[in-house]
Amino acid sequence: MAACEPNRARLLCMLSLTFGFFVVEVVVSRVTASLAMLSDSFHMLSDVIALVVALVAARFAARTTATDKNTFGWIRAEVMGALVNAVFLTALCFTVVLEAAERFTEPHEIESPRVVVLVGVLGLAVNLLGLCMFRGHAHGGGHGHSHGGGGKKGKKTTAGNKTTKSCSNAAEETNNLVPGTERRERTDLPHGECVDVQLNGSASYDDPEQDHSHDSASQLNMRGVFLHVLGDALGSVIVVINAIIFTFVWQPCEPGVPCINPCVNSHCTDHQHINHTLVELQDNDHGNHSGLQDMPIPLARAGPCWVLYLDPTLCVIMVCILLYTTYPLLKESALILLQTVPKQIDMHSLNSRLQELEGVLAVHELHIWQLAGSRIIATAHIKCHDPATYMDVAKRIKAFFHDEGIHATTIQPEFVTVNSESRASLCELSCRTQCAPKFCCGSADGPKPAEIAAGAGQKAIAAAASTAAMLEVINESLENAARDQEVKGQGEPKAEEDVTIAREVESSL
Amino acid sequence: MLPLSIKDDEYKPAKFNLLFKLSGWFRSILADKTSRNLFFFLCLNLSFAFVELLYGIWSNSLGLISDSFHMFFDCTALLAGLAASVISRWRSNDSFSYGYVRAEVLAGFVNGLFLIFTAFFIFSEGVERALEPPDVHHERLLPVSIAGLLVNLVGIFVFQHGGHGHSHGGEGHGHSHSLFNGSIGHDHGHGGHGHSHAAKHGHGHGHDHGHGHGHGHDHGHGHGGHGHSHGEPDCHDDFSHTPGKGSSKQILQGVFLHIVADTLGSIGVIISAFLMQKYDLMIADPICSMLIALLIGVSVVPLLRESIGILMQRTPPSLDHALPDCYQRVQQLQGVYNLQEPHFWTLCTDVYIGTLKLLVAPDADSRWILSQTHNIFTQVGVRQLYVQIDVAAM
Numbered sequence: 001m002a003a004c005e006p007n008r009a010r011l012l013c014m015l016s017l018t019f020g021f022f023v024v025e026v027v028v029s030r031v032t033a034s035l036a037m038l039s040d041s042f043h044m045l046s047d048v049i050a051l052v053v054a055l056v057a058a059r060f061a062a063r064t065t066a067t068d069k070n071t072f073g074w075i076r077a078e079v080m081g082a083l084v085n086a087v088f089l090t091a092l093c094f095t096v097v098l099e100a101a102e103r104f105t106e107p108h109e110i111e112s113p114r115v116v117v118l119v120g121v122l123g124l125a126v127n128l129l130g131l132c133m134f135r136g137h138a139h140g141g142g143h144g145h146s147h148g149g150g151g152k153k154g155k156k157t158t159a160g161n162k163t164t165k166s167c168s169n170a171a172e173e174t175n176n177l178v179p180g181t182e183r184r185e186r187t188d189l190p191h192g193e194c195v196d197v198q199l200n201g202s203a204s205y206d207d208p209e210q211d212h213s214h215d216s217a218s219q220l221n222m223r224g225v226f227l228h229v230l231g232d233a234l235g236s237v238i239v240v241i242n243a244i245i246f247t248f249v250w251q252p253c254e255p256g257v258p259c260i261n262p263c264v265n266s267h268c269t270d271h272q273h274i275n276h277t278l279v280e281l282q283d284n285d286h287g288n289h290s291g292l293q294d295m296p297i298p299l300a301r302a303g304p305c306w307v308l309y310l311d312p313t314l315c316v317i318m319v320c321i322l323l324y325t326t327y328p329l330l331k332e333s334a335l336i337l338l339q340t341v342p343k344q345i346d347m348h349s350l351n352s353r354l355q356e357l358e359g360v361l362a363v364h365e366l367h368i369w370q371l372a373g374s375r376i377i378a379t380a381h382i383k384c385h386d387p388a389t390y391m392d393v394a395k396r397i398k399a400f401f402h403d404e405g406i407h408a409t410t411i412q413p414e415f416v417t418v419n420s421e422s423r424a425s426l427c428e429l430s431c432r433t434q435c436a437p438k439f440c441c442g443s444a445d446g447p448k449p450a451e452i453a454a455g456a457g458q459k460a461i462a463a464a465a466s467t468a469a470m471l472e473v474i475n476e477s478l479e480n481a482a483r484d485q486e487v488k489g490q491g492e493p494k495a496e497e498d499v500t501i502a503r504e505v506e507s508s509l
Numbered sequence: 510m511l512p513l514s515i516k517d518d519e520y521k522p523a524k525f526n527l528l529f530k531l532s533g534w535f536r537s538i539l540a541d542k543t544s545r546n547l548f549f550f551l552c553l554n555l556s557f558a559f560v561e562l563l564y565g566i567w568s569n570s571l572g573l574i575s576d577s578f579h580m581f582f583d584c585t586a587l588l589a590g591l592a593a594s595v596i597s598r599w600r601s602n603d604s605f606s607y608g609y610v611r612a613e614v615l616a617g618f619v620n621g622l623f624l625i626f627t628a629f630f631i632f633s634e635g636v637e638r639a640l641e642p643p644d645v646h647h648e649r650l651l652p653v654s655i656a657g658l659l660v661n662l663v664g665i666f667v668f669q670h671g672g673h674g675h676s677h678g679g680e681g682h683g684h685s686h687s688l689f690n691g692s693i694g695h696d697h698g699h700g701g702h703g704h705s706h707a708a709k710h711g712h713g714h715g716h717d718h719g720h721g722h723g724h725g726h727d728h729g730h731g732h733g734g735h736g737h738s739h740g741e742p743d744c745h746d747d748f749s750h751t752p753g754k755g756s757s758k759q760i761l762q763g764v765f766l767h768i769v770a771d772t773l774g775s776i777g778v779i780i781s782a783f784l785m786q787k788y789d790l791m792i793a794d795p796i797c798s799m800l801i802a803l804l805i806g807v808s809v810v811p812l813l814r815e816s817i818g819i820l821m822q823r824t825p826p827s828l829d830h831a832l833p834d835c836y837q838r839v840q841q842l843q844g845v846y847n848l849q850e851p852h853f854w855t856l857c858t859d860v861y862i863g864t865l866k867l868l869v870a871p872d873a874d875s876r877w878i879l880s881q882t883h884n885i886f887t888q889v890g891v892r893q894l895y896v897q898i899d900v901a902a903m
Contacts, residue, residue, distance in 0.1 A: 030640070038640075042633045049629075069824050071852045076821045087619055091626040094585075098578050105574070337820050338611045339856070340604050347603040365893075367606045371822070379864055379895040387875045391900055410864035410895040415876050 007058055007218055011225070014130045015051045021126050022048060028119055032112045037119065039099075043235060044123070046092060050085050050228040054221050057081025061218065061372075075372040078221040079336050085224030086330040089231060093319045093326075100312035100319075107263050107308030109252065113243045120240035127233035134226040216373035223329050231322045238314040250307045263305035339369040342376055350404065357400060359384055359393035361416060368406065376406045383414045390415070537595055543761060544594040550664050550764075551587040554580060557660050561653060576653065586620050586767050590760045593617075597857070610857040611820075617759030618816035621809045624766060628805040635798030651782055658775035664768040668761060758858040762812055770805050777801050822854040825861050831889040838885050839865075844873025846901060853891060862893040871900050 022044040029037035060077035067073070110116055253259040341347050345368055354363050362383040370376050378401055384393050390413050401409045538544045558580035565574035593616030601608035777797045784793040818826065832853060840848050847868040856862050863886060869878060875898050886894050 038637055042630075045633070046629070069829070070821060071824060071850075072822045072854075074821065080817065080820060083618075084622060087622045088626060091623055094582065095630065098582075101578070102574075334615060337615055338605065338609065339607045341606055347606065365895075369606070381895070387898075387900075390875070390898070394897075394899075410866065410897045412879070412895045413875065413898055414879075 007222065008055065010133045011051055011055045011058065014133060014225075014229070015048065015055065017126050017129070018044060018048050018051060021123060025119060025123070028115060032115050037116065040123075040235070040239060043092070043232065046088070047228055047232045050088055051225060053084050053088070054081050054225045057084075057221050058218060061221075072371055075375065076337075078218050079333050079372050082220040082224040082329060083333040083337065085221075085228055086326050086333060089224075089228055089322065089326050090330065092231065093322055096315050096319050100315040103312040103315075104309065107305070108311075109250070109261075109308065110243060110246050113247045113250075116243040117240060117247065120236055120243055124233060124236035124240060127229055127236055130229040131226070131233055134222055134229060218373075220329070220333055220373075224333075227322070227326050227329060230325065231318070234318045234321065238311070238318055242311045242314065245310060246307055249304060263308050336370050336372065339367075341368050342370045345376070345404065345406075354380075354382075354397070354400065357393070357396050359389055359396065361385070362414075364414075371408075374405070375408065377408045378406045379410045379412075381412045381414055383416060386415055387413075534595055537598065538591065541594065541598070544591055546667050547587060547591045547594060547760075547764060550667060550768075551584055551591060553660060553663065554584050554587060557657070558584060564653075576657075580657070583767065583771060586623055587764060589616050589620060590764045594760050607856055610860065613759045614816055614819045614857055617763045617812060618820060620763035620767065621813040621816060624763075624770065624805055624809045625813070627770075628802040628809070631798050631805070632802035635795040635802060637795075638798065639792065639795035651779065654775045654778040654782075658772060658779070661768050661772040661775060665765070665772060668765045668768065759812070759816060766808055766812060770801075770808070773804060774801055819855045819857070822852075824853050825855045828853060828861065828889055828891070835885050835889060839867070839882050842878055842881055844870045844878060846870060856893075859890070860893070861891040863891045864895040864897070866897040866899055868899050868901055871902060873900075875900075 022041055025037055025041035025044055029041060057077045057080060060074040061081075062074075064073040064075055253261055347366070347368065350368075351363060351366055354360060354366070360382055364381040364383070366378070366380040368376060368378040382393070382397060384390050394411060394413070397411055398409060401407070538548050558577045561580060562574060562577035565577055593612045596609045596612040599605075599609045777800070781793045781797040784790045824832065832851070836848050836851065839845060845867055849866040849868060851863065851865040853861060853863040865882075867878065867882070869875065879896055879898070882896050883894055
C-alpha cells in the first residue's frame, strides 16, 4: 500500500528514537542513582511498546487478502491496535494517578535536578519530533474517507450502469473484501470464462476502495500513537518544569549544616533521612514552639514545601488532559468492535426505503456493521414472490446498497408461495442471536416451536404462532408493534426474559 | 360519554430517571448468577480495600495504602466484568443490530490487556528493586496479605464452581469445571500477584502500584447463548461443537485469571517474607516479583488469543475442521455449481454467524437448496446464516 509506507517509516523512525532515548535514560539513572529517572525511563519503555503495537497492527492490516482462517483479511488489526493503545494509555494514567497520590502523602526531593533538566529537555525534544510526525498524518491524511457514504456515491452510480457487463467482474463487487479467494473459485465455472452471472452493480472498485478504507482505519491507529506520544510529551514538560522550579526555588539541606526538612513526614520505617534525630527534634519542636529558642544549634529549614507538591499536582492535570483526549479514540474503536451500525447510516430509514423497493415484500434480520475504516458489510433476508423475479429484485437491492456506500452485501432470498413452507423456512432460516440456545432451529418443523412453548412463556409463543399462521407476509413494523405491545403487557423483570424470547420468536417468524 | 373523574395527578412523569435506571440495573445484576457472583465479590473486594486503606492511614503505613490502591484497581477490573455482563444482555436497537453481546468479548480483552500491563509494571518494579534493594519490613504486611489471600480464595471458589453452574436443565455439559476442562483449554494457574506488591511497597519506593493488580479476571465461561439466567432448558440440540456454558465465558475467564493472579501474589509475598526472615535473602523479593509477572503474562495469553480471534472476525476455531466438510456437502446439492465467499465469524461465545454465496443452475429449486444449506450448517452450530443465491444464466 503506497499510502502506508510513510506510516511505517514514521513509526520505525520514532520507535528507534524512543528506544535509544530509553536506553540513555536508564544509563543516566544508574549513574546518578536517581529513581525518578528510572521510573521515567519505564514510561518511555511503555511508549516504545505502544509504538510496537501500532507498527504490528499496521503491518498486519496491510494484508488485506483473505486467508483460510481470516476470511476478512487482517484489516481489523488497526482498529485493535488503536484500542490496545487507548487501553494502555488509560492504564498508564491510572498508574500516574496512583504515583501522584503517593507523592502527595510523601513528597520527594529531586536529587541532582540539573541532570534531570537536561534529560527532560532531550526527552521533550524527541517527543515533540514525534508529535510533529504523527500530527501531520493523523489529522491531515483524511481525504474524507471516513464519510463512507458521501464520497462513494458518485462512483457507485456510474458503476451501476454497467450491469450488463458481467464475466469476470461478476464477483468483484464484493471482492473488495476478499480479493484473494476468488481466483480459485472462478476456475470452477463450468461454462467457460464468460458465465453471465446476473449480479448487479459490477464494477471494479478494488483498489481505490482498499486504499480508502485502509487509510481511514490506519488513521485510528495513528491517532492512538499520537495520543501516546502526546502523553509522553506532557510528562516530559512536567519533568522539566518541575526540575527547573526545583533548581531555582528549593533550598536543600546542605550536608554538614544541621537542618531539618519540614516537608517530609517522619516515616521512619519507609524512608531514610539524613537527619533522623533532627526530625525528631523538629517534631518536638512543633509541639512546643518556645522550645525553639532554647535550641543552641541554629536550624536551617529546607526550602518552600509547596515545591514538592508541584510534581503530583501537575501529574494529575496531565492525567486529566490525557483522559479527555483518549476517550473519543477508545469509544470509537470499541464501538467498531462491538459491531455497531456505522454512524453515518440510519438503520430505520434504510430499512423503510429497502421495503419500498419493488418486489421486496419484507426485510428480516438486517445487519449492517463496519469491518474497518469505510468497509461496511450488510446482510439481510429479503422476502420475495418467487425465484423467477428474484434476480431482478436482487439487482435492485444491490444497487440500493451501493448507493448507500455499502458494497459488501449478502442477501438471502425467502420465497412466499405456500403458507406452511414459508413459515417453516422462516423459522429455520432466521434465528436471532439471543435465542440461539433456546431455539432448535435445526430442521425447522412443528415440534420445535412446541418445544419452545413448553419451556418459555407459553402465552407469548402461542400468540406468536397464531400470528404467523394468519399472516403470510410479515412486515417488520408490525412485528415491532406487536413486540411493543407485549412489552407493555408484562411489566416485571422476570417476565422480561419471556418477553425477550417472545420477541425473538416473533421476529423470526 | 363523559369521564366520571378527572385525576390528573395520576399521571406521573418519569422522574428520578437515574434512580429508576440504577434499580433496573440492580435487578438485572441480581437476576443472573454470574453477575450476582461478580457483584458480591466486587463488594467483598471493595470493602476489604477500604478497610485496608483506613488501616493504612491510621497506622501511617505506605505499603498498606498502596496495597489498598491495588485492590481498588482490581475492583475496576471486576467492575468492567460486571458492566459487561449487564450490558451484553441489553436488547438490540437501531444502532446495535446484533445487540450488545460483543461487550463480554471486549471486556475479556480489555481485562487481558490490563493484566499484561500489570505484569509489565510488576516486572519493572522487580527490576528496580533488584538494582536497589530497599529495606524490607514485612511484619505489618504479612497479616494483610494473608487476609487478602483468604479473600481471593473465596473468589476462586466462587468463580470456579458458581461461575458455571448455571441451571441449564439437563444440558449439563459438565462445564461446571469448564475452566479446567477448558473448552478452550486455558491454563489459569498463575497470575495471582496482586497484593504481594503492597508488601513490597512497604519499602518506600514510589512507583510500584500500577502493576499490582494484574489479577486475571477470567472472563466468561461461555454459556452457549445468554440465556443462563432463565434456567430454561436450552436446546443445544445437535451440536458437535463445544456447548459452552453461556455467554459470560470471556468475562468469567478474565475475572478468574485476575483472582488467581492476586492469590499467587499473596502467596509470593508470604514466601518471600519467609525467605527473607529465615535466610535473609534480600534478593528473594524482586525475584518473586519478576517470576509472578512472568506467570501472569503467560496465563493471560490464551484469553488474549481467543478474544483477539473473535474481535478480528476470525473463523471460529471450533468450526475449523467442520467447515470444509460442509462446503463439500453444499456443493454436492443438486443444482449448486459453486460456493463462493464463505465468511464465518463468532459474534460471541458459541454464537456463530456466516454468509456465503451459491452459484446455482437456472432450473434449480432455490428454496430447497436454501433449506438444505441451512440444515447443513445448523448441524455444526451456525444458526445465523445468510445464503445468497446467484443464478447462473445460460
